[in-house]
Amino acid sequence: MEFQPLKGMKDFLPEEMIKRQYVISTVEKVFEKYGFDPFETPVIEDWKLLSAKSGEDLAKQIFKFEDKNGREVGLRAELTPSLARVIVNNPQLPKPFKRYAIAPVWRYEEPQSGRRRQFWQADVDTVGSSSMAADAECIACAVDCMSALGFKEFSVKLNNRKILNGILETVGVDESKRTAALRAIDKIEKVGMEEVAKELEQCGLGKVQVKKLLSLTTSKGKARIKSLNRLCEEGVKELEEILRIGKAFGITKFVKLDFSLARGLDYYTGPIFEIAVKSKTSIGSVAGGGRYDRMIELFGGIPTPATGISLGIERIVEIMKEDGMFDSERTKVMLFIANVDSALLPEAVKIARKMRKKGVACQTDLMNRNLNKQLEYADSAGISYVIVVGERELKSGRFKLKDMAANSEEELPLARIAQKIKSNTKPARNAP
Amino acid sequence: MEFQPLKGMKDFLPEEMIKRQYVISTVEKVFEKYGFDPFETPVIEDWKLLSAKSGEDLAKQIFKFEDKNGREVGLRAELTPSLARVIVNNPQLPKPFKRYAIAPVWRYEEPQSGRRRQFWQADVDTVGSSSMAADAECIACAVDCMSALGFKEFSVKLNNRKILNGILETVGVDESKRTAALRAIDKIEKVGMEEVAKELEQCGLGKVQVKKLLSLTTSKGKARIKSLNRLCEEGVKELEEILRIGKAFGITKFVKLDFSLARGLDYYTGPIFEIAVKSKTSIGSVAGGGRYDRMIELFGGIPTPATGISLGIERIVEIMKEDGMFDSERTKVMLFIANVDSALLPEAVKIARKMRKKGVACQTDLMNRNLNKQLEYADSAGISYVIVVGERELKSGRFKLKDMAANSEEELPLARIAQKIKSNTKPARNAP
Numbered sequence: 001m002e003f004q005p006l007k008g009m010k011d012f013l014p015e016e017m018i019k020r021q022y023v024i025s026t027v028e029k030v031f032e033k034y035g036f037d038p039f040e041t042p043v044i045e046d047w048k049l050l051s052a053k054s055g056e057d058l059a060k061q062i063f064k065f066e067d068k069n070g071r072e073v074g075l076r077a078e079l080t081p082s083l084a085r086v087i088v089n090n091p092q093l094p095k096p097f098k099r100y101a102i103a104p105v106w107r108y109e110e111p112q113s114g115r116r117r118q119f120w121q122a123d124v125d126t127v128g129s130s131s132m133a134a135d136a137e138c139i140a141c142a143v144d145c146m147s148a149l150g151f152k153e154f155s156v157k158l159n160n161r162k163i164l165n166g167i168l169e170t171v172g173v174d175e176s177k178r179t180a181a182l183r184a185i186d187k188i189e190k191v192g193m194e195e196v197a198k199e200l201e202q203c204g205l206g207k208v209q210v211k212k213l214l215s216l217t218t219s220k221g222k223a224r225i226k227s228l229n230r231l232c233e234e235g236v237k238e239l240e241e242i243l244r245i246g247k248a249f250g251i252t253k254f255v256k257l258d259f260s261l262a263r264g265l266d267y268y269t270g271p272i273f274e275i276a277v278k279s280k281t282s283i284g285s286v287a288g289g290g291r292y293d294r295m296i297e298l299f300g301g302i303p304t305p306a307t308g309i310s311l312g313i314e315r316i317v318e319i320m321k322e323d324g325m326f327d328s329e330r331t332k333v334m335l336f337i338a339n340v341d342s343a344l345l346p347e348a349v350k351i352a353r354k355m356r357k358k359g360v361a362c363q364t365d366l367m368n369r370n371l372n373k374q375l376e377y378a379d380s381a382g383i384s385y386v387i388v389v390g391e392r393e394l395k396s397g398r399f400k401l402k403d404m405a406a407n408s409e410e411e412l413p414l415a416r417i418a419q420k421i422k423s424n425t426k427p428a429r430n431a432p
Numbered sequence: 433m434e435f436q437p438l439k440g441m442k443d444f445l446p447e448e449m450i451k452r453q454y455v456i457s458t459v460e461k462v463f464e465k466y467g468f469d470p471f472e473t474p475v476i477e478d479w480k481l482l483s484a485k486s487g488e489d490l491a492k493q494i495f496k497f498e499d500k501n502g503r504e505v506g507l508r509a510e511l512t513p514s515l516a517r518v519i520v521n522n523p524q525l526p527k528p529f530k531r532y533a534i535a536p537v538w539r540y541e542e543p544q545s546g547r548r549r550q551f552w553q554a555d556v557d558t559v560g561s562s563s564m565a566a567d568a569e570c571i572a573c574a575v576d577c578m579s580a581l582g583f584k585e586f587s588v589k590l591n592n593r594k595i596l597n598g599i600l601e602t603v604g605v606d607e608s609k610r611t612a613a614l615r616a617i618d619k620i621e622k623v624g625m626e627e628v629a630k631e632l633e634q635c636g637l638g639k640v641q642v643k644k645l646l647s648l649t650t651s652k653g654k655a656r657i658k659s660l661n662r663l664c665e666e667g668v669k670e671l672e673e674i675l676r677i678g679k680a681f682g683i684t685k686f687v688k689l690d691f692s693l694a695r696g697l698d699y700y701t702g703p704i705f706e707i708a709v710k711s712k713t714s715i716g717s718v719a720g721g722g723r724y725d726r727m728i729e730l731f732g733g734i735p736t737p738a739t740g741i742s743l744g745i746e747r748i749v750e751i752m753k754e755d756g757m758f759d760s761e762r763t764k765v766m767l768f769i770a771n772v773d774s775a776l777l778p779e780a781v782k783i784a785r786k787m788r789k790k791g792v793a794c795q796t797d798l799m800n801r802n803l804n805k806q807l808e809y810a811d812s813a814g815i816s817y818v819i820v821v822g823e824r825e826l827k828s829g830r831f832k833l834k835d836m837a838a839n840s841e842e843e844l845p846l847a848r849i850a851q852k853i854k855s856n857t858k859p860a861r862n863a864p
Contacts, residue, residue: 002732003481003517005474006505011518014469014531021470033788035765035795037446038453042437042550043475043507043536044495049435063476065497068540073438075475085435086443094812096798099446104475108500118474129798133777137798144788248778250785300434333467345565346680353682356465356576363467366528366561366569380526 008117015330023317024102027122027145031100034141036124039099041082047072049081053295055266061107075106079123080292080308087127088301095128116314125308132241135271135291138309140249142275142287145311150325153278156254159261160239161268161290166231167216167259171209179266181205185217186262217260225259238271267292273309279319286319287311330382334421335362338374340390348389351414358418379404385421440549447762455749456534459554459577463532466573468556471531473514479504481513485727487698493539507538511555512724512740519559520733527560548746557740564673567703567723570741572681574707574719577743582757585710588686590674591693593700593722594667595657599648599691602660603641611698613637617649618694649692657691670703699724705741711751718751719743762814766853767794770806772822780821783846790850811836817853
C-alpha cells in the first residue's frame, strides 16, 4: 500500500500552513471589523441546491454522489447557495444579516497554477439590503483585506449585469445566446478581442452584432452606455451610487468601470466586481462577487436582496509567495529546551511548562538524543532559539540562550529568556 | 424548491459560531505552545487509505463515492490516516514531527446528542518518537486545553493495548474473537458488567473466560496485571513511565489507570487514553487517543512510531453550553453607527472607518431606515453600543454613546468612545 494525495489536492506542511494561517487570520480580522459575523454550513448539501443557480459550468464541476440512502448530494463548489438556504430556513434572522465564512470548496476541474480541486474561499455577504451602500461596503472590505495583507498594486473592476443585459438587448442578441455571449465577453482581457469575436460568432451572433457588442462592452465613457436603454440607465445609476458612497469608504482610487466584466455565475442580478492584483504570477483575479437579489426567493424564501464578495485564499498565498511578501518562518516553535542528559528530561519539561505559561511555544527532546543531535534537530526544524538544561544551569537558574540564526549565545535567567524570545518573534509577513 | 441541511448536518449561526471559534482558538493556542505546528490535508482521500487501518466499524461509516474517473474515494472519517500518508510521502521531514490539525471529519452514523455526520476534530500527533514522554506530552497538552477552556472536573483514563492483548492471551481468547471482545469490554462503564458479559458470550467466549476477562479488566491494582505475562508487564511498565514523566507535566492528579478502556480504532499498538468530563450532559468522553507504531510502515513508509490525541470540538461546545460556561455574546459587532438622516450615511461610514482602524468592529445603516428602526435593529442583533450621527454631533465632534444593555448614555469624543468600547468587550467565556 502506498498513497498520494488525489489529483488536484494538496497537503499543506507547516511551512506553508503558517502562511495560509496568516492570510486567513488577517482577512478574518478585517471581516469582523466590518461588522460581519462568523458562520458555518455543512460541506455536503443536496445536489439540487448546489447546482440550481450557479450555472452549467459550475454544476458540471460539482463532486456529486449518492449517499447511503440513495439521495443525490454533493460537496459545495461555493459558499453562497448554503447561505441562501440558511436565510430561507431562518426567517427570524435580523436584517441586514452580515456574515463571513472562510472554508474549503471543491470543484472538479483541471488543476493548474493557483487552481486546485479543493481550495478555500473567504466570503462576506450582506443579506437583506438593496442599497448600493451594501455593495460598496463589500468592495471596501475586500480592498481593506488586500491592503492589510500588504498589497499595493491592485484594482477593482466594476460592472453591472443590468448593463450587460441592456447591451445584449440593444445589440439584439437572442435570449438563448446570452449566457454563452457573456462567457465569451468575460475573456476579452485574457485572450484578446479577436479570439472573443470568433467565439461570439460561434455562438451564432452576426458579424455586425459582434462588432457592436465588442465596441459597447469595451467603451470607456459611461454616458454612451447610460443612454442606450432603460436597463443600461438603471445599471449605470447603480454604479454611480457605488462610486458616490465609495468615496466615504475610500475605495474610489481602486475602482475602474469595465463593461466587459461578466463573471461566471448565473445568479448575479446587479453590480458585479472583481479584484485583480499586479504580480509576478499569471494569476490575475483574487476576489470577485456581486449582487444576487433573486436567489433566496428562488429557494423558497421571501424576496430578499443580497450581495457579497469572495476572496481566493490559495491565489492570494500563491502571489504573496511569488512576490516575496512572506517572512521565511518555517515553524511556530520559538524555543527548543535541550538537555545534557536524558535523565534531566523531567527538569526540561518543567521549564517548558513555565515557558508555555509565559506564551513561549517550545519543545523538549522526545528522542533520548545526545546534546549534539538535539541541536541538529532544532536547527533542521528551523527553531530560532535553544537553551541547554544541565545540573549547573538548574542550580544557578541561569541558562545559555543560543540564537540559532545569529550563532550567538548569552546567559540569562528564565524570565528574561521568555521576554527576549517573545520580543524577537517576527510576524509571518515582511513589513510593507 | 426548498432545502434543509442534510440529516445529521448542522448550520452554525453566528451566536453558536462565536462559541465554536472560542473553543477552537483556545485549543489552537495551547497546541502551539506545546510545540505542535499547523498542518492541513485534503478532505477527500483514496478510500483504501481511509479504510485500511481504522477498523470495520469506522470503515462502514465512511462517505464513499466514485470520482468522475471512477476512482473509489471518500471523505475522511478521522485525521490520522492522512497524517500517516504525508509522513510516507515526505521522508525528509525532521523527526519528531509534531503537528496539529483542527478540521471537520465525516461519519455516516445515526445522529444523536453531540454526535453528527459532520464534526470537527482537533488533533495533536507526535511522529517519530517511541518515548513515553511523547504520549505523556500529548495527554498534558489535552489536559491543558481542558483547563484553558475552564473545565475543572475531568479525568484521563489510561490503558495500554499491550495489557489488553496480554489479558486476552492469558484468558485464552481466540485471535479471531479479540476485536469483538475488546469492543464489548470498552462498554463496561456505559452499559454495565452484565450486558457486557452477555455480549462476550455472544462473541463465543466461555462463561469462565468471560468471568476472568471481566475480573482482570476491572481490577484496580497494577501489580496483579503486571505479573500475568510478558505483554502485560511491558504494557504496565510503559504506563509507569508515562506516570513518572507525567509528574513533570503536572498531569498525575488527572490520570486514572483503567484496564477496561479499549477505544474503537484498530491501529493502536501501545498506550491508549481518553478524557472524560463530569457535566450536566450525557456526553462523557471529549478526547481520546493513543500510540500507533505500525501505521506508517503499513502505508509503505519506514517503520516510524507515532502517538496522538484528538479532541471533539462539538462535544466540548455542547458541554460548555449546557454547563453555562459561555458568555451570552450573540455577535462580534461592538458598535452600531446610526444616522438621523440617510443623507448622513457617508459621514457615518467615515466614522466607521476611523473606528475600524482602532479595532472596533462596527456596522452602519444599510437599509435607509429611520433612527428608531436603526436602534431596534441594533438591539435585535445584540449589538452592545450605538452612537448617533447628526449635524450637531458632526460639528462638535462629540457623540452620544448608548449602552444598549445598561440603557444609559454619555457624550464622548470618538477616540474615547473607541477606548471605552474596547475596554468593555467581554471574553466569549465566563471567567472561571
